[in-house]
């Protein structure tokens with residue numbers, strides 16, 4: 107298993123946010139974590155990314171406790187809130203930079219621009235892109251890097267219906283190559299189109315898993 111969580115509990119501001127969450131994720135699996143606003147989806151992703159230690163329970167990600175360290179991040183990508191962009195660099199240059207830093211990229215910058223429908227705006231700096239185009243760029247950067255585990259927080263944010271279908275295919279292809287995806291999402295159709303297993307969080311517990 108790439109991820110094994112047993113009885114995960116998190117308390118924030120004195121309130122239990124996760125209460126005994128169990129989750130296992132294997133190679134090649136896509137798990138869509140659903141649930142209403144405040145259900146704890148982002149908190150669960152932060153735990154899986156090693157950015158927040160659980161207050162109770164056991165958690166193993168890629169064979170050990172997740173750690174916010176370079177060795178861990180070589181295999182794991184977290185794409186959530188919009189990052190700070192480098193001033194003066196274009197969309198293409200951001201992807202080229204990512205490819206250079208990470209060496210053996212899964213895609214080169216041109217292929218990523220094509221796959222994420224950004225060719226027409228490749229020479230624009232990110233602040234000059236639309237909201238959905240910036241989200242495409244964030245996802246392109248996430249997929250360009252080599253990784254074994256993708257943690258995505260509401261990847262559908264700002265994306266049009268056509269590109270959400272394309273994203274489902276990109277996710278399915280990533281999983282078919284042996285990677286695992288855990289995504290918090292409010293888009294049930296995206297999860298289903300990607301072939302994802304749905305896990306619903308309610309009041310900090312897993313309510314249903316299909």
Ligand SMILES: Nc1ncnc2c1ncn2[C@@H]1O[C@H](COP(=O)(O)OP(=O)(O)OP(=O)(O)O)[C@@H](O)[C@H]1O
Pocket residue numbers: 118119123141142143144145146147148149150290
């Ligand atoms: N730093 C914090 N201190 C106290 N409470 C927090 C903190 N961060 C988050 N919370 C609370 O924890 C709960 C879970 O938040 P979380 O962001 O995990 O929810 P979510 O399921 O991702 O929601 P959404 O669908 O709105 O993104 C919410 O009630 C939130 O207000």
